[in-house]
Amino acid sequence: MADIVVGAGVIGLHIALYLQKSGRDVIVLDRNEADHNCSYGNAGYISPSHFIPLATPGMVWQGLKWMLDNQSPFYIKPRLNANLIKWGWLFWKNANHRTVQKNAPHLFRLLKLSRSLSIDLHEELGQSFTLKQDGCLMLYTNKKTGHEEEVLARQAKNDYGLDVPVLDNRELKLLDPLISNKVLGGAYYKIDCHLHPREMMNVLKARLVEKGVKIVLNENIKSLDVHGRVLQNVITDCATYPVDNFIIAAGSWSPLLCTQLGIDLPLQAGKGYSHTYQQPHHNIQYPAILVDHRVAMTPMGNDLRVGGTMEISGLDLNVSRQRIPPIIQAANLYYNDLNLPVPPVDQVWAGLRPVSPDGLPYIGKDQNYKNVFVATGHAMIGISSAAATGLLLSQMITGQTTEIQMDVFRVNRF
Numbered sequence: 426m427a428d429i430v431v432g433a434g435v436i437g438l439h440i441a442l443y444l445q446k447s448g449r450d451v452i453v454l455d456r457n458e459a460d461h462n463c464s465y466g467n468a469g470y471i472s473p474s475h476f477i478p479l480a481t482p483g484m485v486w487q488g489l490k491w492m493l494d495n496q497s498p499f500y501i502k503p504r505l506n507a508n509l510i511k512w513g514w515l516f517w518k519n520a521n522h523r524t525v526q527k528n529a530p531h532l533f534r535l536l537k538l539s540r541s542l543s544i545d546l547h548e549e550l551g552q553s554f555t556l557k558q559d560g561c562l563m564l565y566t567n568k569k570t571g572h573e574e575e576v577l578a579r580q581a582k583n584d585y586g587l588d589v590p591v592l593d594n595r596e597l598k599l600l601d602p603l604i605s606n607k608v609l610g611g612a613y614y615k616i617d618c619h620l621h622p623r624e625m626m627n628v629l630k631a632r633l634v635e636k637g638v639k640i641v642l643n644e645n646i647k648s649l650d651v652h653g654r655v656l657q658n659v660i661t662d663c664a665t666y667p668v669d670n671f672i673i674a675a676g677s678w679s680p681l682l683c684t685q686l687g688i689d690l691p692l693q694a695g696k697g698y699s700h701t702y703q704q705p706h707h708n709i710q711y712p713a714i715l716v717d718h719r720v721a722m723t724p725m726g727n728d729l730r731v732g733g734t735m736e737i738s739g740l741d742l743n744v745s746r747q748r749i750p751p752i753i754q755a756a757n758l759y760y761n762d763l764n765l766p767v768p769p770v771d772q773v774w775a776g777l778r779p780v781s782p783d784g785l786p787y788i789g790k791d792q793n794y795k796n797v798f799v800a801t802g803h804a805m806i807g808i809s810s811a812a813a814t815g816l817l818l819s820q821m822i823t824g825q826t827t828e829i830q831m832d833v834f835r836v837n838r839f
């Protein structure tokens with residue numbers, strides 16, 4: 426018998442890591458090679474700065490406005506789909522000031538814990554993947570956005586003790602001379618870090634294998650053998666696996682598995698794109714979010730990754746051609762001399778973020794089963810909160826007191 430983790434994305438691998446550390450036998454099961462899922466082409470931020478959940482009042486109105494614009498960075502494709510309708514209703518219901526402010530401290534605790542665990546892990550693994558503690562700039566070109574960023578920076582300082590100077594254009598240029606005159610200012614979250622996602626995932630996989638975790642790839646789950654409140658066996662097209670605990674960490678596909686077990690999990694895939702420019706002539710000095718355009722830029726060694734968009738359009742990895750130029754145009758607007766060309770569509774990476782309707786991940790046990798756990802819904806903070814998710818879930822499974830309070834992340838909250 427072993428703990429079976431479904432999904433070899435960043436969440437599944439971290440769960441496997443901490444379960445293995447606490448002495449459990451672990452099998453990670455993925456239906457494909459698991460080398461092109463959402464955990465690879467992302468921006469690599471470890472960002473305690475992201476303590477405001479996605480579902481905010483501003484996001485609802487902005488989203489409605491953007492729905493009419495086929496180049497916008499946020500888009501919901503209208504569909505007659507029961508999960509989408511419920512998800513949309515819950516998103517709207519949670520997008521109010523009171524819920525956002527109630528959830529923010531929980532999110533911050535999760536992110537802060539994860540940052541510290543990721544840094545420890547980086548050391549433990551002999552610094553064998555790139556992780557830099559350079560912070561992140563939230564750059565804006567619009568006065569109103571600047572005001573909102575100042576308010577957030579103040580909240581970060583007053584509520585969480587973060588050092589977040591808000592810099593004007595001149596001060597920003599001292600940090601990065603490429604920043605253009607169009608940028609009015611930026612909040613500098615010194616606490617944020619960034620890593621190279623593919624390097625980290627490869628190192629983590631190798632460590633798991635070295636420690637005896639079995640990573641089983643290219644097997645499809647055919648059925649789940651349930652007796653009463655216990656899931657006893659996982660039957661794939663190749664083998665039957667007796668189960669101690671069953672952990673669903675299948676990212677955007679998690680609701681499909683949940684449905685097989687009668688678990689209702691409101692979750693939508695939020696598609697995003699990125700392109701990595703190999704050794705551009707000029708590179709940026711600090712990771713930066715171009716706030717008005719919802720674009721993320723990360724220097725990755727000598728390369729530069731630029732990414733963005735949030736398209737709620739189902740489990741579809743096709744690239745919407747028209748959404749790529751605005752991402753690259755934003756990068757060229759905020760920075761001088763980059764002159765980044767729009768990449769051909771076949772060189773654009775697409776990933777599906779698992780998005781919960783209240784901006785909090787689901788981490789915990791399903792109430793109807795004795796041994797079924799869910800860990801997904803990390804949306805834009807999967808890299809940022811994977812280590813904490815792994816530790817916390819392993820603490821729950823092994824009956825330890827969790828590092829932080831987990832009720833707010835419970836699976837059956839809707």
Ligand SMILES: Cc1cc2nc3c(=O)[nH]c(=O)nc-3n(C[C@H](O)[C@H](O)[C@H](O)COP(=O)(O)OP(=O)(O)OC[C@H]3O[C@@H](n4cnc5c(N)ncnc54)[C@H](O)[C@@H]3O)c2cc1C
Nearest residue numbers: 432434435436456464467468469470676697806807808809
């Ligand atoms: C453009 C972009 C930029 C981003 N930037 C950042 C960032 O800077 N920082 C950050 O924290 N987050 C970022 N994210 C979000 C982050 O990438 C995700 O939250 C994270 O990768 C989700 O990880 P996951 O393990 O839940 O899912 P995935 O990485 O998608 O992995 C899920 C795995 O489950 C497997 N699977 C699914 N169904 C089954 C099944 N039935 N049986 C077996 N296996 C199954 C899949 O094959 C897949 O390998 C970004 C995302 C995008 C799109």
